Amino acid sequence: MAKHHIETTVNGDAVEFLCETEETLLDVLRDTLHLTGSKEGCASGDCGACSVTLDGRLVCACLVLGCEVGGRRIETIEGMAEGEALHPLQTKFLEHAALQCGICTPGFLVASRALLERNPNPSETEIRYWLAGNLCRCTGYDKIVTAVKDAAVVMRKG
Amino acid sequence: MAENGTNGHGYVGTRTIRPDGVDKVTGRARFGADFNLPGQLIGRVLRSPHPHARIVAIDTSKAEALPGVKAVITRDDFADQPSEFIPAGEMMMNYKDVVRNVLAREKALYEGHAVAAVAATSAAIARRALKLIDVTYEVLPHVIDVVEAMRPGAPLLHDDLFTAGVEPKPDKPSNIAKRVEITLGDVDAGFAKADVIVEREFKTAPVHQGYIEPHAALATVSEDGTAELWCCTQGHYIVRAHCARLLGLDIAKIRVTASEIGGGFGGKTVVYLEPLALALSRKAKRPVKMVMSREEVFKASGPTSGATVRVKMGATKDGKFVAGFAELKYQAGAFQGSPVQPGVMCAYAPYDMENVKVIGYDVVSNRPKVAAYRAPGAPISEFAVESVVDEIAKKLGLDPIELRMMNAAREGTKAAYGPKFGPIGLEETLNSIKKTEHWNTPLRKWQGRGVASGFWFNIGGETCVSLTVNEDGTVSLMAGTPDIGGLRASLAAVAADELGVEYDKVRPIIGDTGSLGFNFLTGGSRSAFSGSMAIVEAAKQIKADCCARACKLWDLKPEQVAWERGRVRPIGDAADKAKPMSIADFAKVAGKTGGPIVGYGRLNAQGAGPSLGTHLVDLEVDPETGRVTILRYTVAQDAGKALHPAYVEGQFQGGAVQGIGWALNEEYVYGDDGKLQNAGFLDYRMPVASDVPMIDAILVEVANPKHPYGVRGVGETPIVPPLGAIANAMENATGIRFTELPMSPPKVLKALREKGVTAK
Numbered sequence: 023m024a025k026h027h028i029e030t031t032v033n034g035d036a037v038e039f040l041c042e043t044e045e046t047l048l049d050v051l052r053d054t055l056h057l058t059g060s061k062e063g064c065a066s067g068d069c070g071a072c073s074v075t076l077d078g079r080l081v082c083a084c085l086v087l088g089c090e091v092g093g094r095r096i097e098t099i100e101g102m103a104e105g106e107a108l109h110p111l112q113t114k115f116l117e118h119a120a121l122q123c124g125i126c127t128p129g130f131l132v133a134s135r136a137l138l139e140r141n142p143n144p145s146e147t148e149i150r151y152w153l154a155g156n157l158c159r160c161t162g163y164d165k166i167v168t169a170v171k172d173a174a175v176v177m178r179k180g
Numbered sequence: 181m182a183e184n185g186t187n188g189h190g191y192v193g194t195r196t197i198r199p200d201g202v203d204k205v206t207g208r209a210r211f212g213a214d215f216n217l218p219g220q221l222i223g224r225v226l227r228s229p230h231p232h233a234r235i236v237a238i239d240t241s242k243a244e245a246l247p248g249v250k251a252v253i254t255r256d257d258f259a260d261q262p263s264e265f266i267p268a269g270e271m272m273m274n275y276k277d278v279v280r281n282v283l284a285r286e287k288a289l290y291e292g293h294a295v296a297a298v299a300a301t302s303a304a305i306a307r308r309a310l311k312l313i314d315v316t317y318e319v320l321p322h323v324i325d326v327v328e329a330m331r332p333g334a335p336l337l338h339d340d341l342f343t344a345g346v347e348p349k350p351d352k353p354s355n356i357a358k359r360v361e362i363t364l365g366d367v368d369a370g371f372a373k374a375d376v377i378v379e380r381e382f383k384t385a386p387v388h389q390g391y392i393e394p395h396a397a398l399a400t401v402s403e404d405g406t407a408e409l410w411c412c413t414q415g416h417y418i419v420r421a422h423c424a425r426l427l428g429l430d431i432a433k434i435r436v437t438a439s440e441i442g443g444g445f446g447g448k449t450v451v452y453l454e455p456l457a458l459a460l461s462r463k464a465k466r467p468v469k470m471v472m473s474r475e476e477v478f479k480a481s482g483p484t485s486g487a488t489v490r491v492k493m494g495a496t497k498d499g500k501f502v503a504g505f506a507e508l509k510y511q512a513g514a515f516q517g518s519p520v521q522p523g524v525m526c527a528y529a530p531y532d533m534e535n536v537k538v539i540g541y542d543v544v545s546n547r548p549k550v551a552a553y554r555a556p557g558a559p560i561s562e563f564a565v566e567s568v569v570d571e572i573a574k575k576l577g578l579d580p581i582e583l584r585m586m587n588a589a590r591e592g593t594k595a596a597y598g599p600k601f602g603p604i605g606l607e608e609t610l611n612s613i614k615k616t617e618h619w620n621t622p623l624r625k626w627q628g629r630g631v632a633s634g635f636w637f638n639i640g641g642e643t644c645v646s647l648t649v650n651e652d653g654t655v656s657l658m659a660g661t662p663d664i665g666g667l668r669a670s671l672a673a674v675a676a677d678e679l680g681v682e683y684d685k686v687r688p689i690i691g692d693t694g695s696l697g698f699n700f701l702t703g704g705s706r707s708a709f710s711g712s713m714a715i716v717e718a719a720k721q722i723k724a725d726c727c728a729r730a731c732k733l734w735d736l737k738p739e740q741v742a743w744e745r746g747r748v749r750p751i752g753d754a755a756d757k758a759k760p761m762s763i764a765d766f767a768k769v770a771g772k773t774g775g776p777i778v779g780y781g782r783l784n785a786q787g788a789g790p791s792l793g794t795h796l797v798d799l800e801v802d803p804e805t806g807r808v809t810i811l812r813y814t815v816a817q818d819a820g821k822a823l824h825p826a827y828v829e830g831q832f833q834g835g836a837v838q839g840i841g842w843a844l845n846e847e848y849v850y851g852d853d854g855k856l857q858n859a860g861f862l863d864y865r866m867p868v869a870s871d872v873p874m875i876d877a878i879l880v881e882v883a884n885p886k887h888p889y890g891v892r893g894v895g896e897t898p899i900v901p902p903l904g905a906i907a908n909a910m911e912n913a914t915g916i917r918f919t920e921l922p923m924s925p926p927k928v929l930k931a932l933r934e935k936g937v938t939a940k
């Protein structure tokens with residue numbers, strides 16, 4: 023069967039690509055568009071390392087097909103910093119040492135941004151439950167939770 | 181040259197931003213699967229569906245004929261290796277087994293065992309090609325459980341495996357690869373003096389390291405046999421050595437670059453895909469990229485041993501431990517080499533005891549070959565001992581912290597495994613825990629509190645780094661141990677302090693195998709310990725070099741010049757003869773004063789001090805479901821000196837949460853068919869953010885006198901105490917002594933019902 027021709031928006035840029043029916047959005051991002059910031063940890067939606075937003079909704083890119091994303095708005099980790107300015111979440115993850123190996127970090131950042139867009143002042147429990155779809159094996163989550171809380175403070179101050 | 185006062189800004193011990201941080205929060209950092217080469221093929225592995233089967237024949241002709249398939253490899257593509265043991269992290273491995281683990285030879289020994297591999301122009305073609313490989317198996321009876329594997333008449337994995345360490349040598353092969361024993365004093369005499377003796381049998385399940393990044397490798401071999409390899413590994417020099425051996429290549433002809441590594445915990449100290457990618461590339465003459473799926477990671481890499489452990493301890497009525505016996509049976513997986521030896525050595529290491537005897541058995545069964553996992557072997561044996569210590573405290577009516585304090589190993593204690601300890605910090609960690617508000621907070625019904633201590637040796641080993649002063653006075657730092665959790669931040673701080681330059685002016689990278697002398701792998705909590713020693717060594721050379729250059733520039737004698745407070749200065753009667761010079765000043769005149777300024781630190785680091793820790797946990801048991809919730813957790817551990825306190829705390833917190841997973845949920849579940857039933861993150865459930873509380877971390881610093889900054893390795897000890905601490909808290913909450921891990925809801929509920937405990 024012929025490949026699908028898809029036109030969509032990734033991090034504000036208009037992009038077009040061809041993909042097989044079986045290819046996931048994660049495959050397309052990583053292998054076709056060379057946006058390797060989204061990671062494949064499980065390919066079954068259990069680890070959250072491929073978290074991206076689709077029209078503002080947090081999804082696992084490994085559970086979305088490439089041919090489903092025509093005309094949508096996709097945001098990945100590569101679009102999180104604005105020019106030279108890191109997003110407050112990125113800055114706070116660095117300041118609080120909220121990453122060790124860093125493989126889960128893009129997913130946590132994208133998921134945390136989605137949280138703070140909905141809830142600018144989340145409690146520790148709300149942060150923990152929102153991020154329960156993202157696995158981190160290094161940090162024990164402590165410093166991640168602290169970083170998200172601190173970033174929320176900065177963002178509320180605008 | 182006079183040497184005096186080396187330190188400049190004092191970055192060591194502060195929470196600097198990691199130099200590789202921005203790349204990691206922007207998605208720029210390249211991990212194992214993020215590398216690609218033009219013209220690359222995709223490699224895939226065919227794995228055995230049987231837990232135990234003779235491989236009668238492999239017919240690859242149909243796969244080779246499929247358009248797009250460029251290479252197929254099987255056992256025939258690797259020469260057999262003689263039996264030879266070599267160190268693998270803190271464990272041992274044998275090349276005869278390694279060659280059989282990367283591709284099965286006579287038999288497939290576990291479900292998921294690699295049998296063949298293909299390289300094709302697309303992943304889809306590679307997958308199709310795997311289905312066209314025709315393997316004729318003769319299915320054999322299998323054995324999964326360690327105790328069953330030890331029974332006479334159990335299915336035999338290797339007919340040439342005779343138990344080592346027993347006299348006389350057995351005349352029949354068995355699944356028991358090895359018996360080890362350590363003895364101190366006389367345990368029988370010790371038990372005779374005991375007022376209280378507790379004996380218990382424990383069982384732990386195999387658990388996976390659970391790194392989020394699956395194994396990945398990209399290899400390219402040229403027509404003249406020169407090879408390049410990019411992979412995620414804890415030790416690219418070790419990968420190079422293994423691949424050179426397995427492929428029959430000169431070491432100098434293989435250049436290995438370690439990608440950023442997405443977690444390892446010991447599981448990335450061995451080779452799986454790397455030799456296959458190289459062999460496929462050699463055959464296809466094109467680059468080959470291979471990445472494991474999560475299912476493959478579970479079925480064919482890691483995990484650590486499950487075990488059966490019997491512990492018997494005796495104490496006097498005032499609480500002095502007078503004898504400790506233990507028998508450990510560790511699963512090695514399909515090939516010998518479980519971490520039973522360190523398990524034996526660590527069992528009683530936290531305590532000052534005169535009579536200790538520990539016996540260990542290394543047992544093969546039809547499971548994936550175990551790999552190192554954070555303090556390999558220690559959490560299992562120490563879980564059993566810490567559980568029994570708690571029971572002794574209860575029997576004697578003693579406070580569990582006081583009982584540990586009374587028996588704590590300290591400076592001068594002779595460990596049962598041999599050495600006499602230097603300064604160590606167990607008592608300090610116990611004291612810190614006792615002083616916490618946490619320890620003194622009351623609990624409610626169904627809640628329990630537990631405490632346990634833990635020990636790990638730590639290692640040093642071969643290490644090589646370079647420091648290069650650039651033309652503008654900035655410093656390039658190259659290390660050869662993959663940075664798995666903040667290493668570059670620690671090493672840059674040490675280099676900046678040693679050379680009197682700003683932290684931001686030091687740029688650390690991890691060099692490839694062609695750029696530095698041999699480095700042993702990142703493991704044994706060694707990379708910050710030995711790396712910082714090597715940086716001090718390299719900086720010393722630069723300082724000596726700069727002093728010599730200053731002598732020439734200033735026309736002074738060596739004794740009139742010294743490195744002080746981050747500068748080369750004229751001293752004594754020459755003090756006003758010249759203006760002090762910084763590293764940046766020397767950089768400007770490097771060409772005129774002898775050329776490039778480079779320091780090269782190389783050593784086989786000795787004197788790694790053990791790190792001891794004590795954990796405190798509160799939990800609550802739900803009597804309706806058996807679910808256990810961790811309410812509060814505090815870690816106190818001796819770091820010697822924390823080069824970067826935030827990343828040391830991170831080690832404590834991460835290790836504690838891995839331990840929580842081990843204690844409460846994680847396990848390999850096998851069916852009667854010998855197949856793994858939970859090879860995915862949904863069913864192999866690691867702790868998520870909502871499963872755990874904040875983890876309070878208390879840094880205890882009892883300086884290691886063998887290290888210039890007092891550093892001890894810190895990465896492994898944190899996973900040792902949680903198992904015992906949680907089991908002890910469970911006893912405190914329910915009155916039930918749980919002896920089998922994981923303490924998952926079905927098991928907890930069953931135990932509560934058997935005891936007649938109900939929700940109301």
